Amino acid sequence: MPDDKENTTSNIGTSVGSYQNRTETVSFDLLQPWKVISQNNVYIIYLSIFLFAFYSFARHGFNWIGFSTSLIVSLPIGFAIAFFETQSQEFRRRHRRNHFWFYLFYRTFRLVVWFMVLFFFIMVIVMWLNINTYETIFPHSLYDFFATRKVFEFLGLALAISIFSNFLDELHRKLGRDAIYNLVLGKYHQVKQEERLFLFVDLNNSTDIAEEMGEMEYSHFLQDYFYDISEPIARYFGRIYQYVGDEAVVTWPLKKGIKFAVCIRCFFAIQKQIRRYKTYYEERYGRVPEFKAALHGGTVVVSEVGKYKSEIAYHGDVLNTTARMLGKCHELASELLVSDTVLNIVELPKYLNANQMGAFQLKGKLQEIGLHSVFLSKNRDALIQRRRFFMKRKQKSLAQ
Numbered sequence: 001m002p003d004d005k006e007n008t009t010s011n012i013g014t015s016v017g018s019y020q021n022r023t024e025t026v027s028f029d030l031l032q033p034w035k036v037i038s039q040n041n042v043y044i045i046y047l048s049i050f051l052f053a054f055y056s057f058a059r060h061g062f063n064w065i066g067f068s069t070s071l072i073v074s075l076p077i078g079f080a081i082a083f084f085e086t087q088s089q090e091f092r093r094r095h096r097r098n099h100f101w102f103y104l105f106y107r108t109f110r111l112v113v114w115f116m117v118l119f120f121f122i123m124v125i126v127m128w129l130n131i132n133t134y135e136t137i138f139p140h141s142l143y144d145f146f147a148t149r150k151v152f153e154f155l156g157l158a159l160a161i162s163i164f165s166n167f168l169d170e171l172h173r174k175l176g177r178d179a180i181y182n183l184v185l186g187k188y189h190q191v192k193q194e195e196r197l198f199l200f201v202d203l204n205n206s207t208d209i210a211e212e213m214g215e216m217e218y219s220h221f222l223q224d225y226f227y228d229i230s231e232p233i234a235r236y237f238g239r240i241y242q243y244v245g246d247e248a249v250v251t252w253p254l255k256k257g258i259k260f261a262v263c264i265r266c267f268f269a270i271q272k273q274i275r276r277y278k279t280y281y282e283e284r285y286g287r288v289p290e291f292k293a294a295l296h297g298g299t300v301v302v303s304e305v306g307k308y309k310s311e312i313a314y315h316g317d318v319l320n321t322t323a324r325m326l327g328k329c330h331e332l333a334s335e336l337l338v339s340d341t342v343l344n345i346v347e348l349p350k351y352l353n354a355n356q357m358g359a360f361q362l363k364g365k366l367q368e369i370g371l372h373s374v375f376l377s378k379n380r381d382a383l384i385q386r387r388r389f390f391m392k393r394k395q396k397s398l399a400q
Contacts (some may be wrong), residue, residue, distance in 0.1 A: 022374060026306045041085045045075070048077050053071070054157055063135055077118045080118060105163070112159055113176075148174055196252065197258070200323060201291055203247070203290075204292060224284075229248065233273070238251070263346070268352075274289055294328075299318070320364065327363075337369060339385060352376060353374070354372040356370070359371075
């Protein structure tokens with residue numbers, strides 16, 4: 001059994017070794033990626049292309065002039081709307097507790113207004129430049145557009161396409177983007193093996209917080225906490241596998257997770273997101289969420305389970321090991337523990353350091369596993385102080 005595990009680790013390192021060289025060429029600070037368009041809003045660009053292409057077809061049929069102008073118009077409009085929607089993340093956060101249908105129609109209305117305003121703005125520019133609009137999606141004059149049924153055709157198309165795409169987007173957000181595709185396509189109808197990374201993120205002192213707040217207030221606290229950490233997880237290409245009490249389990253395909261060390265950087269992005277809303281948590285709950293995490297990877301078995309309420313489930317030693325690692329965080333005074341298996345194949349950014357904590361024989365494991373504490377470089381002194389504090393407290397408890 002130990003030989004098999006060593007071979008697995010060796011195969012992982014060999015299969016993804018080429019990705020380490022890519023990360024060395026990255027010179028900018030990847031802890032703060034300025035995402036012009038978030039992954040969740042990319043669909044708006046495709047929505048814009050489809051909307052204007054369909055509008056062109058409704059007006060001129062299969063006409064290359066109409067389709068080419070629709071593409072020229074749809075791309076900047078799609079990018080502009082996706083940009084503004086990305087930069088206004090507070091909109092979704094404010095309305096996260098609204099009813100599904102209320103939020104769906106409200107967001108659809110916003111997008112339709114965006115399409116109308118930007119399309120009108122481009123039409124004004126085209127008219128001002130005296131560009132020939134023959135067989136294009138543009139009217140011959142603004143009066144021609146607003147005085148005929150063309151404006152109603154565009155509004156109807158925008159409304160129908162927007163509400164359908166937003167419905168799918170909300171469904172993906174609530175059920176998991178990969179989960180729907182995998183279930184519909186039957187990807188895991190047969191049991192498969194995959195190389196994956198798992199990040200277990202656990203809320204600290206959850207029992208004490210629940211007793212202090214009460215069940216209802218604690219549930220609201222968890223709602224806000226899980227909602228806020230979801231955005232950086234999505235930004236770093238992670239997928240939330242499941243929520244277990246106060247714990248979130250995040251997963252990546254191995255090659256995607258180690259590329260640019262997104263699996264490790266994700267944890268610090270979550271910390272940054274919580275600090276962003278520090279004032280809100282202090283005013284609303286009187287405390288700011290603190291959490292620890294463990295990261296490990298390897299081969300897991302994936303399958304579709306359940307006749308009713310089917311879901312994609314992961315099984316294997318990797319998840320058990322990660323859970324045991326998480327239990328070591330408090331003992332080792334570490335916010336993030338990463339296994340040797342992962343750290344050997346990931347190139348850490350310059351702003352992150354890793355301290356080797358030693359090899360440990362985790363509960364239920366026959367072979368020892370090496371653990372490393374990963375932290376921001378500027379927090380190294382603070383980490384050493386925390387470790388000394390916890391070691392002294394542990395010595396006192398043992399003496400008693």
